[in-house]
Amino acid sequence: MTAPSQPLFDPFTLGPLDLPNRLVMAPMTRRRAADGKLPTALMAQYYAQRASAGLIVSESIEVDPLSGLTAPTRPGLFNGKQQSAWRQVTDAVHAAGGRIFAQLSHMGRGAHSSQLESGGRVVGPSAIAATGSIYTATVPLPYEVPHALSEDEIAAIVAQYGEAARLAKDAGFDGVELHGANGYLIDQFLRDASNQRDDRYGGSAERRARFLLDIIAAAKAHWPGQKIGVRVSPTNNFQGMSDSDPVAHYGVIATLLDREGLAYLHLVEPATQPEGLPQVAPTIRQAFTGPLILAAKYDLVSAQAVLAEGRADLVAFGELFLANPDLPERLKRGAPLNPADKATFYTEGERGYTDYPFLV
Numbered sequence: 001m002t003a004p005s006q007p008l009f010d011p012f013t014l015g016p017l018d019l020p021n022r023l024v025m026a027p028m029t030r031r032r033a034a035d036g037k038l039p040t041a042l043m044a045q046y047y048a049q050r051a052s053a054g055l056i057v058s059e060s061i062e063v064d065p066l067s068g069l070t071a072p073t074r075p076g077l078f079n080g081k082q083q084s085a086w087r088q089v090t091d092a093v094h095a096a097g098g099r100i101f102a103q104l105s106h107m108g109r110g111a112h113s114s115q116l117e118s119g120g121r122v123v124g125p126s127a128i129a130a131t132g133s134i135y136t137a138t139v140p141l142p143y144e145v146p147h148a149l150s151e152d153e154i155a156a157i158v159a160q161y162g163e164a165a166r167l168a169k170d171a172g173f174d175g176v177e178l179h180g181a182n183g184y185l186i187d188q189f190l191r192d193a194s195n196q197r198d199d200r201y202g203g204s205a206e207r208r209a210r211f212l213l214d215i216i217a218a219a220k221a222h223w224p225g226q227k228i229g230v231r232v233s234p235t236n237n238f239q240g241m242s243d244s245d246p247v248a249h250y251g252v253i254a255t256l257l258d259r260e261g262l263a264y265l266h267l268v269e270p271a272t273q274p275e276g277l278p279q280v281a282p283t284i285r286q287a288f289t290g291p292l293i294l295a296a297k298y299d300l301v302s303a304q305a306v307l308a309e310g311r312a313d314l315v316a317f318g319e320l321f322l323a324n325p326d327l328p329e330r331l332k333r334g335a336p337l338n339p340a341d342k343a344t345f346y347t348e349g350e351r352g353y354t355d356y357p358f359l360v
């Protein structure tokens, strides 16, 4: 009998980066930034603890100082102070032997006017509110109907992404991931339930992808394509997101992205979809010839299976990495895993953040 294949622990070449394994730490918002949306020494420690990942993708980082904001404790990357503060994170990860991409994001219609700076407004591709409520400083409030962005306003946000990409480079990140998943602004443009525009940013999948492609072009002013990743979630229904034909539409979007020479496409889709949701990964795998990362509910067995079957090149782990700073070593040894404490996902300080134990 041959031993089962263990591709998760094989090295991988991601553009110019040599990854020691195929485990990615998934982007996870932890809301521990200081006033001014500044990363802290504690955040540097948290990421450095997890440097044995093949690649770390940072928590989502806000690019728009006025309209893209949520909780004040989510970090930003729109000024020089934030850029210098991120340097302590990237230096700590590099000193520990790791690699880290910055996940750049804009909340779009997921923001709330009570959280925005003066002059900011809740924006989106179309005047269609997200479903559900948002936790504001006081009580949960229903999402608001966003202002439908004009083409000039779209161009201004694209420029903000470009500026954040420049700051990310100066802050020492190894690359940037554009957050096109989970109901954020790029996702709002990509999917047809939230984008009902009839100009060049809406109508067909090609046109809905234009906003993302414009942002990629802005990021390319500062980074080679090989250091730009994109995250998408074609079937995730967070905040009432949906699409009438995710397989066909994301086949088109993946074909367009394939021409961009990107570092990777990062797809949020579990190995087995819940009843009623299609599996989009096989279509994307065919259309997009660069590295593919899969994320959502993977464990050692399902990760090894998707890699061994060639369905992906890398697998991202969220909660498992949050709770196990030495996840690659634990999985390799078959060691027990720390359970994640959901109560401290978004609280302050080191509890449930930097105090998860390492193997002894």
Ligand SMILES: Cc1cc2nc3c(=O)[nH]c(=O)nc-3n(C[C@H](O)[C@H](O)[C@H](O)COP(=O)(O)O)c2cc1C
Residues within 6 Å of the ligand: 026, 027, 028, 029, 030, 059, 060, 103, 179, 181, 182, 231, 268, 295, 296, 297, 298, 316, 317, 318, 319, 320, 345
């Ligand atoms: C605490 C927490 C925060 C998250 N924040 C983000 C985020 O900032 N950006 C993002 O793209 N996904 C975010 N996610 C989703 C994860 O990246 C991942 O896709 C999800 O947890 C499913 O993977 P898992 O089952 O391995 O945890 C978050 C997940 C968790 C648990």
